[in-house]
Amino acid sequence: MLRLPPFVLHQPATLAEAIALLAQHAPDVRVISGGTDLVPNLKLGQTKVGHLVSARFLEELHGITRTATHLRIGAATGLHALAQDEDVREVLPALAYAASRIASPQIRNMGTLGGNISLDTRCRYINQTELWREALGGCLKSHGTECHVVPGGQGCVAALSADTVPPLIAYGAIAEMVSDTGVRRAPVADLFQQDGTWHVRIAREELLVAVEIPIPAPGTRVAYRKWSVRQSIDFPLVSLAVRLDTDGAALVGGSIVVSALGPRPRVLTLERLAGRPLDEALAQALGQMAYDRARPLPNIPYDAEYRRERMVIEIRRAVRVLIGLPEKPLMLQT
Ligand SMILES: Cc1cc2nc3c(=O)[nH]c(=O)nc-3n(C[C@H](O)[C@H](O)[C@H](O)COP(=O)(O)OP(=O)(O)OC[C@H]3O[C@@H](n4cnc5c(N)ncnc54)[C@H](O)[C@@H]3O)c2cc1C
Ligand code: SF4
Structure with missing residues (x-):
């Protein structure tokens, strides 16, 4: 059984009180809201902190x-x-x-x-018990000196x-x-x-x-796609949003935001595709654009190249839904 380490829980009733507590205890302090990420991480020794300030009563x-x-x-x-x-x-x-x-x-x-x-970042080498991590010699995020995802890398890519x-x-x-x-x-x-x-x-x-x-303008449409192995209790292995700004018939701008790659989401802007009709070719073009520019790493489960191809599928599906095309069997063109 994993035990919670000792910490002091503060439960301020006002914003002023909460701000004062954070200033007083920083950097040895974290805000706690629902605790569904922080509490498991405290138990795993992934997060070590002496004071928690609750956001519940604010x-x-x-x-x-x-x-x-x-x-x-x-x-x-x-x-x-x-x-x-x-x-x-x-x-x-x-x-x-x-x-x-x-x-x-x-x-x-x-x-x-x-x-x-x-939410803290996730990696197959960090979301483990302290004993498990120590057996591997730790890593840049956990008392170690090397990254197991990118050996020789200088930074953590969880x-x-x-x-x-x-x-x-x-x-x-x-x-x-x-x-x-x-x-x-x-x-x-x-x-x-x-x-x-x-x-x-x-x-x-x-x-x-x-x-x-x-509030989005009338011609703006946004879709979110998540791919995970299970339909519930599962973090995304591919996670993305597609935004199409349209004049009703053609694209005028927008973005693709791809997450679950590294610590920071990748944002691809679509202005250079302005004028393209809202059709199947656009779905293909946006999938290819993301394939060329986003490279998943072996930081979370599943083969990184498979996740890259899955990302393309999810982008095409998002675009089809947004422009009102029926879903159809998908052929990868990579
Ligand atoms: C089994 C399981 C499955 C999960 N599946 C998913 C999933 O599919 N997708 C997903 O996105 N998440 C998932 N989660 C993670 C988590 O449940 C969610 O991300 C949730 O939204 C975290 O919110 P919380 O209020 O519980 O955060 P907490 O655990 O309270 O806090 C998380 C982090 O946010 C900071 N924080 C919280 N509130 C504030 C604030 N107001 N100001 C500054 N910092 C703040 C905390 O200090 C901490 O670092 C899963 C968790 C579990 C245990
Ligand atoms: S990406 Fe590397 S440094 Fe970061 S948690 Fe994973 S193994 Fe550790």
Whole structure:
């Protein structure tokens, strides 16, 4: 049985109190929301920290509000609530779908959007017990000096596996953080860096309060695709969002956001394809574009080249759904 290590749990009732606690204990502190990622990582010794500050009772972190221009979603909003919310389902269907594909009903009831955005990276060599990792001599993320995924590599390339991140980036979400130095806003796309040991650009003394997502224009369509071995309780092995900005007949812009590769999602912009008709050839072109530019690593289970080809399939499916083509048997052209 894996035991929790000792730590001090703080349960502030106000945002000011929470910010003061984070400032007082940084860097030996973490925010805890649902705990569905943090608690297992504490048990595995993957995360070591003396203080946890709970986000549960902070009013500003809860709830979803809609204005004429955007949706604001509190960081402590539960994944189940997010997936079921009528406004989210109507305006940001790809985000609602992504949330609904996370883990299991129990975990979606505990887990939150903020915890999902800040989800620790995953790797077949780190999501193990401390004893297992030590037997291998550790790695760059766990008291070692080498990476087993990229031998000789200088950085940790563990994968970002958070389901909500690709659609949040595709929708142009802005994250709002607070700390004792004030409020900071940043696009969710800019929150990630190529360092799997600490990939989220949210400082230990910062609290993610909410994300704001602009209501998409009428011609904008976004789809999320996740491939995992099982339909539930499974992290994505391929995770991507496709955004098509259209004038109804042709593409005017958009993006493909591919995650579950390394610590940072890859964003491919589609402006140079502006003017292309919304047809099968577009689905093929976008799949090929991602194939040429995104290279999965053997950091999470399944053959990396297979995941690359699977990514192409999922992109083509996403595009077909978005432009109203029927699904048909898929032939890889790689
Ligand atoms: C069996 C199992 C299956 C899973 N399957 C999936 C899956 O398919 N897809 C997926 O994406 N995830 C999956 N997860 C991971 C996890 O359940 C979700 O990512 C969930 O959204 C995490 O949210 P949480 O509130 O529980 O985060 P926590 O565990 O509370 O926190 C996670 C991280 O976020 C930080 N954090 C939390 N809230 C804030 C905040 N407001 N401000 C700053 N930092 C914050 C914490 O400090 C911590 O580093 C799975 C977990 C388990 C145990
Ligand atoms: S990618 Fe390399 S350094 Fe990072 S957790 Fe995996 S084995 Fe360790």
